Amino acid sequence: MSSHEHEEEVLAPTPGARVTAFLKRRDVRVSTALGIFFTLVFVLLGWKFYPHWMPTIMSTDMKANEALMVAFTYISAPICGIVLGIATYTFMHRHKGDTPPEDGPAIRTNGPLVVTWTVVTSLFALLAIVWGITELNVGATAAAAEAKSALVVEVTGSQWVWTFNYPSLGIETHELNLPINQPVIFDVVSSDVNHSFWPVQLGVKVDANRLETTVVHTTPTKLGNIDIKCAELCGLYHAYMETSGQIMTGSDFNNWVTAQGGHTA
Ligand SMILES: [Cu+2]
Secondary structure (H helix, E strand, C coil), X not given: CHHHHHHHHHCCCCHHHHHHHHHHCHHHHHHHHHHHHHHHHHHHHHHHHHHHHCCCCCEHHHHHXXXXXXXXXXXXXXXXXXXXXXXXXXXXXXXXXXXXXXXXXXXXXXXXXXXXXXXXHHHHHHHHHHHHHHHHHHHHHHHHHHHHHCEEEEEEEECCEEEEEECCCCEEECCCCEECCCCEEEEEEECXXXXXXXXXXXXXXXXXXXXXXXXXXXXXXXXXXXXXXXXXXXXXXXXXXXXXXXXECXXXXXXXXXXXXXXXX
């Protein structure tokens, strides 16, 4: 009887024998091989293709975001790969016919295996948490150091338009133009409901709340156009709450400020 065989496999005498018996199973071997294949596919995607699917990197923050996203792709690749491997094997050997087949041995009774996957996946999760928090604080520390020379832009979200006030230059606009390589501080608020300020290529996304200013810093590092969107559902025309801007050379920026009726620093 196959149920007897399963019982013997589950109750193998030592933890080592249980692991060996587990690793000798054909379904385990084929699923693992498929898992390694899918892991390599995801690593390749993260390494070669994923960076091209990200928005253009136009600030220090966007550069850090990309490094983090690629690293997290690598970390999640083996987990996703193994799950897909098991799913593919299961699909290839799915049951056809009327009588349901007998269930296999329960993996939960295999102590070493349960401990291994719990520890390994916990370590992956811990690495992701520590890395994410560290990255946030590195950004905040760098921003504090830059604050003296920074250009301040007061960003106001309102249904359904973005307004940018440059207090040191005396101008207010609906397009976000910034000089390259100068640190910028965004003081973000809302005049009505909650919005979320998202200048995509600058790698910044932060809530715009009423009665509370959220401060965020970055430094633009590349000339070109940027898109500004609202990333918080804020009413009927939320999807149209977007505008554009440009990262300009210092002299182009000064000319633009003058044309707007402002005074250059
Ligand atoms: Cu909005």
